[in-house]
Amino acid sequence: MYPGAFEYHRADSVAQALSLLGRFGEQAKLLAGGQSLLPMMKLRLAEPRHLIDIGGIAGLDAINEQGGRIRIGALARHDAVASSDLLRRRLPLLAECAAEIGDLQVRNMGTLGGSLVHADPGADYPAAVLALEGEIVVEGPGGRRTLKAEQFFLDLMTTALKPAEMLVEVNFAPLSARTGGAYVKHRQPASGFALVGVAAVVGLNQGGAVERCRVGVTGLAAAPFRALAVEQALTGKTPDARSLADAASHAADGKDALSDIHASADFRAELARVHTQRALEKAVERAR
Amino acid sequence: MAVVPKFVGERIKRREDPRLITGQATYVDDLKLVGMLSMVVVRSPHAHARLKAVRLDKARRAPGVVAVLSAEEIEGQIGTLPCGAPATHVPVHPVLAKGKVRFVGEPVAVVVADSVYRAQDAAELVEVDYEPLPAVIDMEKALSPGAPLVHEEFGTNLCHKVETPTAPFEEAALKADKVIEFRLVNQRLIPTPMEPRAAAAKWDAGMGQLTLWSSTQIPHMLRSLLCGMLQLGESKMRVIAPEVGGGFGCKLNVYPEEALVGYLARKLNRPVKWAGRRREDMAATTHGRDHVTYVKIAAKRDGTVLGVHGHFICGMGAYLHLLTPLVPGLSTLMMTGCYKIGAASFTEEMVFTNKMATDAYRGAGRPEATYMIERVMDMVASEFGLDPAEVRRKNFIPKDAFPYTTATGLVYDSGNYEPALDKALALADYRKLRAEQAAARKQGRYIGIGVSTYVEICGIGPSAILPMGRGWESGTVRVEPDCKITVLTGSSPHGQGEETSFAQLAADAFGINIDDVTVIHGDTAIVQYGIGTFGSRTLALGGAALMMSVEKVQAKMRKIASTMMEVPPEQLVFHQGTIALASDHSKAIPMAQVVEAAYGYKQPIAGVEPGLTETSFYEPVNCTYPFGTHIAVVEVDVATGQVKFLRYVAVDDCGRVINPLLVEGQVQGGIAQSIGQALYEEAVYDEQSGQLLSGTLMDYALPKADVLPHFELAGTVTPSPHNPLGVKGIGEAGTIGATPCVVNAVVDALAPFGIRHLDMPLKPEKIWRAVKAAQAKA
């Protein structure tokens, strides 16, 4: 539990953080809430020579609605997301998901940006960010760019973020009328991470048929993903026990499920199907 | 003057808690001594490998490093780790691996530096050449011919075997309607106290004396054993157990790091500290359980169990720690539980594997026995379509049969099992629960009701029945010159709360306030020799020793008072801070006057020495046997295999209760650990590589508050007839009664699928697979 030696730098702005990142390159790591990085350092699984603390950058934790989008700064703590009035009204799925992360201490420190960049295969946020079709804004030496959530998560703890870049914001369109969302999670009993977590967004038309369906799945595979087969199967259907079960049965289609001492690949796939169905049921109920 | 209340039997809050919850307690790792060095241990990453070379040069040259040692450097200077119980094969257990490593986490070298960070940096520079060997992880495979040998010199992995004649069981089988057979696994667990192990030492060169701080349950025994290893006289070593953050049995031991810090402090003439990190604590602190049992039950159609035979295969791990081969013996002794079972026999095989040694873990042997016999009772019930509660009642040892000699040769001191069962059934409203269960099943909901009726063994004694003896405990009572009382106990509480319960006892005995009593423990230079805290013995034995000393001091004070008051001492009692005439409390003198007479001693009293200190050693005549009934109600989500608690009712009988709050705390913690074993916890080693896959708290699932039920607790009181306080012990009962109760509940929930047994931990996947297999068959 004793990390290797490192030098500590405090960044006061995004520009300063990026300049430090540029200067130290591979030897540097950004430190946000420290809830993933510090444990890795204590186990000496990560031994950065330079830590650039972005935790104090003013304004980077803002949560607001601007230009028709709900914008959440990279430094927004899990607890701030879970308890934000704006999000609970306009994007309740995200608040619900944040409340499921870790324990209160972890939620008080951990940040949205840190969770997404760390990309633990059992992290909760990615499921919701995928289902809500979030846009991820990153800044680097070449300026700003915006990535779709689906483009962001590449593999086990691997994202489309480049080494010299930093995640600065995630933004979303608020849910429209007759649309509901839900996050359902099966906890890994030791870590509390998602063995499988499913976020579903369902929008209904006037006639009660599914107009829009988005499903994000975390925990099942090396990287979180959109369960497109589920979405397609449900779109246009009237949601009932049968159509929901049918759609959910595709939750693990084409995915290499992870396997470890907590759950085999088979069981993870089954959990994905069961929890997809349950998430869809809840989302439909909330849409109605 | 305000009336002093009575304390015994009251819900007195733990006096130790304020310092614990405000961060004012001092644990080993809080010690800071001038010039203190840090020790870090280099551990084997292999389960089984030959040690070709250990190269220390690079580490020695690292900044801040003071010493780096491997087995070679300490050759002949530190003795081997002791095993205090007999076994056919007792391997040499060096503090640093020699020739071979035999489990992941085995110490290979130590680095001492001026800071823990630099010690850790240098530890990474120790280069070890390993030649990996095939590892043997599974106990049953370890016994098969051709298995890799953990210790070649024995030619076998069988450490020890005990067999009893099977004739009585065979006779019972002839009379039985059915002999039921099944196999059950009591998985290996990692005790995981809040505070990992830690030790520190300081050598006083002028005095030739070593002070050793350790997070231990047994300071005096540790001193005796370490003195042997370090070749020091017992009066040249002081062992201090400062605040100890839990032990659960895994700190009832002697570990390499304790000997090493002691050795190094002397060699370097500087204080040395080692504080285990969670990961090394999980890998290299003794584990618990690890049994596979093949059971045969001879039973009659009416539920009567005539005989039981167990074939116990017990994992020792790679080495034998202090009591490793003793623990399984407690299982076989207790295998008939609280039942009148005429025939009991067993074969017990203790097996070496390439894993950390097992040893005592909360319950130590009794949870394994109880798990077996309580699963047996449910098996019998389901075999003959009987109610599991009634099968238990039918087989109970009747209340007029005590003291009762079991088929395994124990003498249960007292018991009255039916009232506890009835009380639990009433509290749970058992009949109604069964009706609700039936209704729920019709709706496709799977509710299960589990019952377990247990008896266990506490306060183990007399000394003659223990391989190392030492079944007694000590207690000193000192009435100080200011009339306050100091109690010195040879026990070593580390979370149980005896600083509170012992003070309650002393306060009531003297008729004074609890705040006027101080309880001291855990320092061999201050406290008379004692044994320690384990096996739910502290109140039964340490409390008894305390009361013996109370009586001695009081006899002396009565004698003094009798001369002062001119009445015979037999007519005097302690009342509200005075010594008073029993027949008329108003005829009294303040205790303070008597105390002053004893210390001032201006008027010598014939036959009375000055001072007011008495020490006693209590040797029990028998163990105590607490018991109880637990009932769990669970609901299983068969689609995901998740288990949820609906109710948990426990009725425990631990004899006389000194502090109900402490009893409840022990029961709750015990049940929580049981739920851990039943549903979540398992030390998982990779079958091939022998790596500990559940070696962090991110992978080893301890139950957290959010998965625990609301505990509905009650009790009955059946005092121990031979213990002076009538108490029995409650430290482990929860861990013993609750594990089978939870498993019985889950299996009961799955009965509609024809599922009759599942092995722990009952993880969702296991349940899901069993249900799926059952559905495929149907």
Ligand SMILES: Cc1cc2nc3c(=O)[nH]c(=O)nc-3n(C[C@H](O)[C@H](O)[C@H](O)COP(=O)(O)OP(=O)(O)OC[C@H]3O[C@@H](n4cnc5c(N)ncnc54)[C@H](O)[C@@H]3O)c2cc1C
């Ligand atoms: C006990 C415990 C339980 C937990 N349980 C859960 C759980 O149930 N579900 C769950 O999802 N998570 C869980 N977590 C993880 C938690 O959510 C972390 O907070 C999160 O994964 C990382 O966020 P952070 O701000 O702490 O990042 P840090 O640990 O500071 O950083 C993580 C990584 O992201 C990089 N990084 C951080 N911010 C940025 C940025 N803005 N731009 C670029 N790179 C960045 C860092 O360099 C580092 O590589 C748990 C953690 C702990 C300690």
